[in-house]
Amino acid sequence: MKHLPRSIVRGEGGKIGLFVIDGLGGLPHHERGRTELEEAHLPNLDDLARRSSVGRVQLLPAGLTPGSGPGHLSLFGYDPLELEFGRGLLEALGSDYPLKPGEVAARGNFCTLDASGVIADRRAGRPTTEECRRLVKKLESGVSLRGATLTLLPGKEHRFTAVLGPGGLGARVNDNDPQVEGKTPLAFRGEDAASERTAALANDLFAQARKALAGEKGANGILLRGFSTRPEVEGYAERFRLRAAALAVYPMYRGVARLVGMTVEEAGKDLEAQLRNAKKLLGRYDFVFIHTKPADTAGHSGDFAAKIAALEEIDRHIPALAALGLDALAVTGDHSTPCVHQEHSWHPVPLILHSKRCIPVDGTTFDERGVLRGDLGTIRGPELLPLLLAHAGRLDKFGA
Amino acid sequence: MKHLPRSIVRGEGGKIGLFVIDGLGGLPHHERGRTELEEAHLPNLDDLARRSSVGRVQLLPAGLTPGSGPGHLSLFGYDPLELEFGRGLLEALGSDYPLKPGEVAARGNFCTLDASGVIADRRAGRPTTEECRRLVKKLESGVSLRGATLTLLPGKEHRFTAVLGPGGLGARVNDNDPQVEGKTPLAFRGEDAASERTAALANDLFAQARKALAGEKGANGILLRGFSTRPEVEGYAERFRLRAAALAVYPMYRGVARLVGMTVEEAGKDLEAQLRNAKKLLGRYDFVFIHTKPADTAGHSGDFAAKIAALEEIDRHIPALAALGLDALAVTGDHSTPCVHQEHSWHPVPLILHSKRCIPVDGTTFDERGVLRGDLGTIRGPELLPLLLAHAGRLDKFGA
Numbered sequence: 001m002k003h004l005p006r007s008i009v010r011g012e013g014g015k016i017g018l019f020v021i022d023g024l025g026g027l028p029h030h031e032r033g034r035t036e037l038e039e040a041h042l043p044n045l046d047d048l049a050r051r052s053s054v055g056r057v058q059l060l061p062a063g064l065t066p067g068s069g070p071g072h073l074s075l076f077g078y079d080p081l082e083l084e085f086g087r088g089l090l091e092a093l094g095s096d097y098p099l100k101p102g103e104v105a106a107r108g109n110f111c112t113l114d115a116s117g118v119i120a121d122r123r124a125g126r127p128t129t130e131e132c133r134r135l136v137k138k139l140e141s142g143v144s145l146r147g148a149t150l151t152l153l154p155g156k157e158h159r160f161t162a163v164l165g166p167g168g169l170g171a172r173v174n175d176n177d178p179q180v181e182g183k184t185p186l187a188f189r190g191e192d193a194a195s196e197r198t199a200a201l202a203n204d205l206f207a208q209a210r211k212a213l214a215g216e217k218g219a220n221g222i223l224l225r226g227f228s229t230r231p232e233v234e235g236y237a238e239r240f241r242l243r244a245a246a247l248a249v250y251p252m253y254r255g256v257a258r259l260v261g262m263t264v265e266e267a268g269k270d271l272e273a274q275l276r277n278a279k280k281l282l283g284r285y286d287f288v289f290i291h292t293k294p295a296d297t298a299g300h301s302g303d304f305a306a307k308i309a310a311l312e313e314i315d316r317h318i319p320a321l322a323a324l325g326l327d328a329l330a331v332t333g334d335h336s337t338p339c340v341h342q343e344h345s346w347h348p349v350p351l352i353l354h355s356k357r358c359i360p361v362d363g364t365t366f367d368e369r370g371v372l373r374g375d376l377g378t379i380r381g382p383e384l385l386p387l388l389l390a391h392a393g394r395l396d397k398f399g400a
Numbered sequence: 401m402k403h404l405p406r407s408i409v410r411g412e413g414g415k416i417g418l419f420v421i422d423g424l425g426g427l428p429h430h431e432r433g434r435t436e437l438e439e440a441h442l443p444n445l446d447d448l449a450r451r452s453s454v455g456r457v458q459l460l461p462a463g464l465t466p467g468s469g470p471g472h473l474s475l476f477g478y479d480p481l482e483l484e485f486g487r488g489l490l491e492a493l494g495s496d497y498p499l500k501p502g503e504v505a506a507r508g509n510f511c512t513l514d515a516s517g518v519i520a521d522r523r524a525g526r527p528t529t530e531e532c533r534r535l536v537k538k539l540e541s542g543v544s545l546r547g548a549t550l551t552l553l554p555g556k557e558h559r560f561t562a563v564l565g566p567g568g569l570g571a572r573v574n575d576n577d578p579q580v581e582g583k584t585p586l587a588f589r590g591e592d593a594a595s596e597r598t599a600a601l602a603n604d605l606f607a608q609a610r611k612a613l614a615g616e617k618g619a620n621g622i623l624l625r626g627f628s629t630r631p632e633v634e635g636y637a638e639r640f641r642l643r644a645a646a647l648a649v650y651p652m653y654r655g656v657a658r659l660v661g662m663t664v665e666e667a668g669k670d671l672e673a674q675l676r677n678a679k680k681l682l683g684r685y686d687f688v689f690i691h692t693k694p695a696d697t698a699g700h701s702g703d704f705a706a707k708i709a710a711l712e713e714i715d716r717h718i719p720a721l722a723a724l725g726l727d728a729l730a731v732t733g734d735h736s737t738p739c740v741h742q743e744h745s746w747h748p749v750p751l752i753l754h755s756k757r758c759i760p761v762d763g764t765t766f767d768e769r770g771v772l773r774g775d776l777g778t779i780r781g782p783e784l785l786p787l788l789l790a791h792a793g794r795l796d797k798f799g800a
Contacts, residue, residue, distance in 0.1 A: 003461035005481070357427060357741060359435075361769055375769065377778050379462060386463030390746045397744055398460055399467035399480065400490045 004077075004239075004386050005398065011241035014327025014355075014392035016287045017278075018384075020075060020253075021314055022068070023296025024333025025349040025368055027340050029304060036295075036304060036339060037350065037367035040311040044318035045352070045366040048331070053358035054366070055376025056348035057332050057384060065346040069093075071334030072256045074381025076289075077240065078233070086171060086228020091161040093255020095153040099230045102167030104198050107226045108152075108160040109177065110135055110219035113210070117184050122177065123158040124219035135219050136160050142212025148201050162224060164201050170194030173202060175225030185223060198227065235261020236287065240389065245281050247274045248291035257289055271313075275320040282324060286394075290321075299337025307339050328355040328391035330384055331366075348378050355391035404477075404639075404786050405798065411641035413794035414727025414755075416687045417678075418784075420475060420653075421714060422468070423696025424733025425749040425768055427740050429704060436695075436704060436739060437750065437767035440711040444718035445752070445766040448731065453758035454766070455776025456748035457732050457784060465746045469493075471734030472656045474781025476689075477640065478633070486571060486628020491561040493655020495553035499630045502567030504598050507626045508552075508560040509577065510535055510619035513610070517584050522577065523558040524619035535619050536560050542612025548601050562624060564601050570594030573602060575625030585623060598627065635661020636687065640789065645681050647674045648691035657689055671713075675720040682724060686794075690721075699737025707739050728755040728791035730784055731766075748778050755791035 026036035059066040059074040060081070069090050070080030088105035092098075099105050110132070112121040127135065136154040143150060151163040172191035178184075188203050190196035202224055213220045236244040238261070246257030247267040254264045265281055267274050271292050278288050292314060298307035321329070333349040350371045359375040379387070389395050426436035459466045459474040460481070469490055470480030488505035492498075499505050510532070512521035527535065536554040543550060549565040572591035578584075588603050590596035602624055613620045636644040638661070646657030647667040654664045665681055667674050671692050678688050692714060698707035721729070733749040750771045759775040779787070789795045 003481070004464070008464070356430075357738075357745065357747075359427065359747070359768055361772065373772070375772060383462035386461065387746070388463075390463035390465065395463060395465065395746075397465045397467050399470035399485050400487055 008396040008398055009241050009389065010394050010396055013394035015282060015285075015325075016242070016388045016392045017321070017324060017326040017329040018075065018287070018289045018388070019321060019329065019331045020072070020289065020291045021295050021311075021331065021333050022291060022293045023299040023335065023337030023344070025336030025338065025345070025347050026299065026307065027336075027338035027345070027347070030340060035368050036299075036307040036311060038369070039304070040308040040315070042311060042315040042366055044315045045331070048318060048322065048354060049352050049364050049366040049370070051360050052352045052354040053360070053376050054353070054364045054371045054374030055351050056371055056378045057351045057381055058348040058378050059335055059381040060346070063346050065344045066335045067344065068252055068334060069256055071381075072253065073260070075332065075334060075384055076256075076260050077382050077385030078260065079382055083231045083233065084228070085231065087226030088161065088171070088228040089230060090252070091155065091226070092153065092163055093259070094252040095155070095161055096251035096254060097151070097153055097161070097163060098255070098258050099163065100165070100167070101230050101232075102169060103163055103165040104169045104171050104173075104227055104229055105161055105163045106202070106224040106228070108162045109223040110158045110160070111221045111223050112218050113221035119178070119181050119183060119185065119221070121218070122181055122223065126157050127219055129154075129156050132157060132160065135213070135216070139209055139212055139222075143205060143208040145201050145204055150205065158219070162205070164198060168194060169198045169201075169229070170196075171198065171227040171229045173199045173227040175223070176202070176206065177223035177225050185221070188224075230259070233259055233261070237261055240385065241394070242287040243285045244287040244289065245285040246289045246291075247278055248289070249274070250291070250293055253291040262289060271317045272320070275317060275324070278324055296337045299339055300342055302339050302342040304339045327393070328353070328388045330388055332384070351376060351379070351384070353387060353391065357391050403782075408796040408798050409641050409789065410794050410796055413789075414792035415682060415685075415725075416642070416788045416792045417721070417724060417726040417729040418475065418687070418689045418788070419721060419729065419731045420472070420689065420691045421695050421711075421731065421733050422691060422693045423699040423735065423737030423744070425736025425738065425745070425747050426699065426707065427736075427738035427745070427747070430740060435768050436699075436707040437711060438769070439704070440708040440715070442711060442715040442766055444715045445731070448718060448722065448754060449752050449764050449766040449770070451760050452752045452754040453760070453776050454753070454764045454771045454774030455751050456771055456778045457751045457781055458748040458778050459735055459781040460746070463746050465744045466735045467744065468652055468734060469656055471781075472653065473660070475732065475734060475784055476656075476660050477782050477785030478660065479782055483631045483633065484628070485631065487626030488561065488571070488628040489630060490652070491555070491626070492553065492563055493659070494652040495555070495561055496651035496654060497551065497553055497561070497563060498655070498658050499563065500565070500567070501630050501632075502569060503563055503565045504569040504571050504573075504627055504629055505561055505563045506602070506624040506628070508562045509623040510558045510560070511621045511623050512618050513621040519578070519581050519583060519585060519621070521618070522581055522623065526557045527619055529554070529556050532557060532560065535613070535616070539609055539612055539622075543605060543608040545601050545604055550605065558619070562605070564598060568594060569598045569601075569629070570596075571598065571627040571629045573599045573627040575623075576602070576606065577623040577625045585621065588624075630659070633659055633661070637661055640687075640785065641794075642687040643685045644687040644689065645685040646689045646691070647678055648689070649674070650691070650693055653691040662689060671717045672720070675717055675724070678724055696737045699739055700742055702739050702742040704739045727793070728753070728788045730788055732784070751776060751779070751784070753787060753791065757791050
């Protein structure tokens with residue numbers, strides 16, 4: 001990171017916590033005029049805000065809505081626009097598969113091909129998720145690639161992830177999905193030598209899959225897209241001199257944490273378990289990332305009451321979070337998921353930064369408008385980690 | 401500076417003042433909850449804030465704590481991360497020695513070597529500062545380098561600065577200080593041809609110093625580190641078309657001002673004298689930099705009452721500052737030095753920008769939280785100078 005000279009990173013100092021409330025930020029309700037955070041009763045978060053530096057985090061350049069990967073990378077101190085983050089990689093991470101350098105992952109769909117090989121249904125009639133697992137097993141046992149490994153990870157309905165290995169493979173390969181029905185799948189081609197190897201394997205996989213699935217009525221072909229490799233990322237130990245642990249219930253977030261070199265520890269099933277486990281781990285780590293999902297899920301559903309309930313449930317765990325005794329603690333989100341939008345949005349996300357070196361401001365509350373009074377203003381995502389390092393006493397002065 | 405096209409710098413217009421209160425910003429007292437600036441009675445600064453644009457200056461990227469050199473370069477309109485600013489250079493500047501291009505400065509320690517040349521004490525038993533001056537004189541008269549000049553500047557206790565000249569020398573030379581006792585000093589080596597010349601001179605200096613100091617009980621050897629040259633800096637006249645004067649009581653700040661091409665003028669012994677001298681100089685200059693130190697010193701000591709007293713003393717001189725009749729005036733700091741931290745910190749520093757084109761906001765006061773209401777928000781250090789140029793009518797419109 002060009003803005004954090006390595007020479008000033010001390011490699012010792014206080015403990016840091018990053019608590020990510022997925023989809024935290026919202027927007028005013030169209031009739032009631034107040035946001036989810038404003039309507040929720042959050043005594044513990046409001047109290048923490050009153051005793052902390054507060055502001056907002058803008059994860060990406062103005063107007064850009066972050067996906068989960070880029071949102072987290074930004075909070076983790078990286079520039080998401082500088083890291084290629086292919087869809088296949090995201091799918092693999094989301095299946096808890098730690099893609100290795102040189103392996104290639106692609107998103108797969110089961111599809112229906114007619115007798116002449118034309119795509120009749122790009123989603124094979126949307127098989128059930130259970131059916132998908134059966135199809136994936138059938139495919140695995142029916143396909144054998146010469147000199148290569150194939151790992152298939154079942155997804156939801158018609159979706160799966162294909163990982164090709166064991167190494168030396170490139171990801172500059174086209175999708176074979178023509179995106180419309182009534183056409184034949186495209187041949188795979190690679191743009192460089194390593195990607196040509198991948199394309200040859202993918203063409204072989206496609207042909208063998210047709211044979212293996214020949215007896216199926218619906219799912220008798222496969223479409224692959226979003227070929228991607230694992231990006232080269234300088235990890236937390238090297239870049240920030242932090243021993244970092246990740247406690248996330250969902251695989252996607254464990255995957256992004258793994259990408260930056262965090263150690264994925266057993267999270268347990270919910271926030272209460274995550275915080276209990278965090279307490280046990282703190283002796284061995286300098287940094288702990290804790291991710292909680294329900295507010296995002298509620299935002300996607302557009303259910304105001306559900307999002308408020310999710311936020312209030314999180315609020316009940318804030319005393320346990322505070323009791324970890326971290327020297328520097330950030331509470332924020334990886335993006336907003338406003339109920340009125342039902343999707344991620346580009347709006348900056350509220351931020352609490354708590355330490356002994358913060359500047360509380362009277363009248364702040366932990367919501368989209370209450371944090372505007374705070375001293376932090378709107379910081380960029382990658383600025384958060386240097387601030388946390390500073391508050392934890394982990395940065396030397398720059399220059400004399 | 402990439403953000404200030406040279407074509408729009410007019411080279412004429414109003415007079416500009418930059419008043420730097422070293423270590424200005426603070427943090428809330430752990431019991432009383434108010435910062436030094438908030439507790440101080442500052443009627444003149446508060447009044448100026450009420451009639452000005454106010455906000456904060458962030459000197460370096462988020463979380464980075466500036467040393468005095470980088471803090472000032474940032475306020476002066478330069479990116480401190482782009483300028484190499486070696487320790488030896490800082491020491492030379494701090495001794496009021498205007499290092500010339502091609503000269504090399506290094507920090508020196510007198511040390512104690514035992515009979516076999518092993519370091520017994522890296523600080524030679526901490527001689528007094530008076531003793532240091534005697535040792536420096538002895539060294540100067542006992543050393544003669546072939547084809548090179550040696551200038552020795554005494555420092556405090558065991559410290560001095562060595563400057564090698566007259567030119568053509570590089571600074572990519574290792575320290576000979578092994579950083580621990582019980583080892584012999586390292587040989588100097590240069591990483592390029594110019595630095596090899598420096599290394600050869602430094603090895604010769606080390607050997608001759610042993611002979612010259614052979615009769616000393618404690619200080620019978622020298623350690624050199626932080627070899628540095630003067631960085632290439634485009635000066636104020638060229639970059640901003642400003643005739644700039646510096647009025648600083650302490651040599652370090654005169655040195656940094658010299659680096660950017662300001663003329664160092666006689667400051668006098670204190671702020672009253674600086675302002676009296678500034679008034680006399682204004683006919684000959686477009687820009688005047690005035691530096692005052694006591695608030696920083698009090699911050700380092702951790703003495704809340706002393707810092708408040710220093711700030712209140714500065715406040716008494718604000719009417720004289722205002723009476724200079726500058727067309728654009730900035731009052732700010734080169735970094736925060738909070739009493740609760742006793743060191744420089746990374747927190748942005750309060751800023752007053754006064755001119756006939758400013759936007760006062762009701763309720764602002766000159767302290768960490770009072771400036772948050774202001775219209776300027778948090779600007780980056782190198783943005784200050786273009787703003788001052790604009791307020792002084794020294795920038796043309798960009799584009800038609």
